Structure formats: structure tokens, C-alpha cells
Amino acid sequence: MKTVLFDLDGTLADTAPDLGRALNLQRARHGLPSLPDDVIRPHASHGSRGLLGIGFGIGPEDASFAAMREEYLGLYDEVFCQHPILFDGMAELLSEIEARHLRWGVVTNKPRRFTLPLMEKLGLNKRAASIVSGDDCEHPKPYPDTLLLASKQAGVAPSSCIYVGDAERDVIAGKAAGMRTLVAIYGYLGDGDKPEEWGAQGMISTPLDLLRNLP
Template sequence: MKKPIKAVVFDLDGTFLDTAPDFVYVLNKLREEEGLPPLDSTAIRNTVSHGARALVTLGFQLAEDDEGFEPLRLRLLDLYAEHLAVSSAPFDGIADLLTFLQDNQLAWGIATNKPELYTTPLLAALKLTPDCVICPDHVEQSKPHPESMYLAAELLKCQANEIIYVGDHARDIECGRQAGCPTIAAAYGYISHDDNIDDWQADHRVEHAREIIPIVKGYL
């Protein structure tokens, strides 16, 4: 029997917010500074969930220990900080989902591997006020370790298995599964071409954020 849930927690980039347009801009801006032509936006979108290092590798075909990698990574982060939330927005269907959660007195939160330095101003710029925000700064072990969801449960005053966790990466689902949370794989997110979402063994899979509402209803 399913345990009634008290909250829904989301990964940030690629699950709750479509931040890829900002990363497309800043990576191609950095390539322009280095005298290179722009990359196709699809390749960048599919890499966003892997972080700044992966974007530098994609943009410049460099390994992390290659000379020149770290200055490019730092410059990418500077550009991102300067253009934070210029084009980012919640995915289609998220606004209706938040209204549904509020109407049903369910809390919602964010658990992300994005540093607080970028997460807090991004949410503020978009006038979003989650009931909890978990960043790597707040835990000793980031996702896929379940510590983020244990902390979310503590802050939301519930048990981890009373939280649905939604994410677009295998580490999100592993984090939720290890914590005992029901999990939803967001197939509309930033999925690498070589990823097989079904291998993540999430409890549910959605192709659009609007499909999350009926799943949540099933846990009430």
C-alpha cells in the first residue's frame, strides 16, 4: 500500500527549471571569446545536467587535467553568474503543478547539485519560494547519496518516504531510491543520448511535467 505523501521535491536544472537557454548562451559566448563558432544548442542542452566541467569538455574537447581547462571553467561560471535567469523559466506544466500542491496543502522543495551561489539568486530572480532548498553546500555528500533527501525530510518535517522526488538524471533517482522516496524520472529533461531512463528504475516516468499531477494524486 502506498504511503500518503506530504511533499514533492524536484531536481532543479532539467526538471523544475529549463535553464539550458542560459547555458547555451554562455558556452557559445565563451567559444566566441576563444575564436570558435557556436555549437548546436541540442548538444549543450543534453550536457547541462552534467555540470560546468562537462560543458567545458563539450565546448573545447578538453579533459579536466588538460592545460587551459580550469581557466575556461572559471570563465564559464563567471559568464553564467552574469547571465543568470536571463532566459531560464519553469518547464511547461510546473506552474499548474505548484498550484495543485498548494491547493492540497503539500509542501515542495528543491534538491540540486547546483551550488547555492547560483541556486539562490536564480530562484529569487524568478520569484520562486520553495519550502526547502538543498544544495551541495548544505550536505556532506551530494547526490546520488541520499543525504539531500534526508535533509529535505527534516526541513519539511516529514519522513523521506513521504516525499516524491522528481529528477532528470540517474543520480537523482538513485538518491531518491536510497532514501526510500517514491521517484519520478523526468524524460522531458536534459537526457544524454546514451542514457536509458528505464535503467534508472524510477517508480514513474513522465514525458511532460503535467503528467506529474495524476501521479501525485495516486499518493494522496
């Protein structure tokens, strides 16, 4: 095992407060009250689709979805770097990965226009061996394309990578890419999620639990 790849929202960093802030700004525009953080948080890993679903009850099949998504992304553009923080133990984990002469990177479905500034805000953009966003390939997760691109950027075989994420699509993509997969159950899992049924090789309750899976 040579490289650890992380999902971004809900795995590497706690970005739910800013994702929720943008959603509540949008709800206010449409005359709706704010939703509590604990209502929004379980949907934060599902991107604009999940957030518009909980915020407005719409999905990609609705005629208004595309315009609402653009409105949401415009509002998120204003707030997305206000309060991102690493999950407790993640800074120590990344340092230990590097101390063991292993590499790490990020594979997210987040658009690149947000991913790179966010990684810079976290002070990680120059440390990562690969940073791949959802629009860097034609097909984002659950397809394996972005994970395969990340392993190529890191200069390692996919079979030498662990992919860690907090959504079922992360496991599906990681397995399709030929990587070992772990579920970050400290992330944005909802009441209906059943990570034990996703087929990952393991689950971790804290970032530092990952060390048991590293050489």
C-alpha cells in the first residue's frame, strides 16, 4: 500500500457548515426559513443534488433543478472558504502518512473551482500527490475514472491505493478502480445509510483509525 486517497467533504474536511450556509442563503431568497445544521449535515456529502433535495424537495428530474443548482453554486462561491476545518486527527494522520514515506491525495465530486481554493485554504494543496475534482473526467464517482486519474497523478498502481470516503458511491468507485476501500463513518452518514452493506474492506470511526491499515 503506497497511497491513501481521500474524499473531501465529510472525509478529509468538515465542510458542512459552509455547504449549509449557502443552502440557507438560497432558502432565504425563496422565502423559506433556515434549516438546522443537524438536518443538513447528513446530506452534505451528496453535493448540490443532496442539498437541493433536502432544501427544496427537488432532484435532477425536475425542470427547475439546473437553474436552482446554478443559483446554489453561486451562493456557495461566496462562502465556501469561510470555515473549512480538518476533522479531528486528520492533520496528525496526514503527517504520519508522510513520515512513513507514503503518499496521499484527494478525489472528490466537488467542481475544481471549489476544490483547489479549498485545499489551499486548508494549507494542503502543495502536500497532496494528487487532487482530482468531479469535472476533471467525463464521469465522476461512482464511476472509477477520477480515482484512476488520481493514481496516475500519484505515480502508483490503483491496487496500491486505499480510497477512504463516507458515501456508497465512494466504495463503488474505489472497488471499480481496483482499490481497497474504507468507509469514514465519522463523516456525513444519514439515518438511512447502511455502510456495513456497501462492501468496503473496513470502516473507521476516526481518521487515526486508518493507521491500522497502513504499512
